[in-house]
Amino acid sequence: MSTIVEARGLSCPQPVLMTLNEIKKVNKGEIVIMVDTDTSKENVSRAAQSQG
Amino acid sequence: MPLFSFAKKKVKSIPLTQNQDRGILVFENTSEVIRAENILKTEGLKIRVMGPPPEIRTGCDLVIEFPLIEKLYILRKLDEVRVKPIQVVPVSNTLLKPVDLFHIKDFGNYIMIRAANMKLTIDKETMIIVNISDGGCPDVPYLASEMIGKHLSDAPSPRSIGHTLCGYALQLAYEEMQTRCSR
Structure with a gap:
């Protein structure tokens, strides 16, 4: 079951920080990050990739 | 005295x-x-x-x-x-x-410094750069890809790899972050 992070309406770096906090909490499984701008999507993707 | x-x-x-x-x-x-x-x-x-x-x-x-x-x-x-x-x-x-006016925001485990139109955020504990955003200049994705995930002291300086006003602003944020983190 995936964890959903609701980050729509938030400006960076908040979606990124919420993503990183969730990655720290969840060891396994899928995390779905909800964003509503392309910039947030890129920033979140980049941050997630940097976590491996 | x-x-x-x-x-x-x-x-x-x-x-x-x-x-x-x-x-x-x-x-x-x-x-x-x-x-x-x-x-x-x-x-x-x-x-x-x-x-x-x-x-x-x-x-x-x-x-x-x-x-x-x-x-x-x-x-x-x-x-x-x-x-x-x-x-x-x-x-x-x-x-x-x-152009060296800074806005600093503490997010608990993270700290963000904004200089002009650029934001730089690091993890306070590890000093790893976690986000670079805003700006809208063509070199921002490149700057982000080169710096995110690296320790503040190991990341290349935006001055050395950037070419735009965003790179310049990011350099200011980067220097301010280094100054604050060395205190």
Whole structure:
């Protein structure tokens, strides 16, 4: 079951920080990050990739 | 009280913007501003990168403010490295704004510094850069890909890999972050 992070309406770096906090909490499984701008999507993707 | 600290208190530095005739160097693009700033600072000159006054309609979004008394020396140094300003004008008003104003926000485990239009965020515990955002310049994705995930002290400086106003602003945020994190 995936964890959903609701980050729509938030400006960076908040979606990124919420993503990183969730990655720290969840060891396994899928995390779905909800964003509503392309910039947030890129920033979140980049941050997630940097976590491996 | 030790003599040195007494003497130190008596010394007053005169800000660049006061009691000194100033001029501005206008360049074609931000890369040239960054190059010129590096060169002139290396020479020990008291210069500052500023936003241009409204009457300057040419050039890029940044100008270099300098003491007019150093004009010939500065132009010679820039000529040596083929960085040529498109205008050199005396400053006649106080409308210049420094671009080194910072906004700092603490997110608990993370700290963000915004300089002009760029935000830099690091993890306070690990000092790893976690986010670089805003700006809208074409080199921001590249700057982000080169810096995110790296320790603040290991990441390349935006000055060395950036080419735009965003790179310049990010450099300011990066330097401010380094200063704050070294305290």
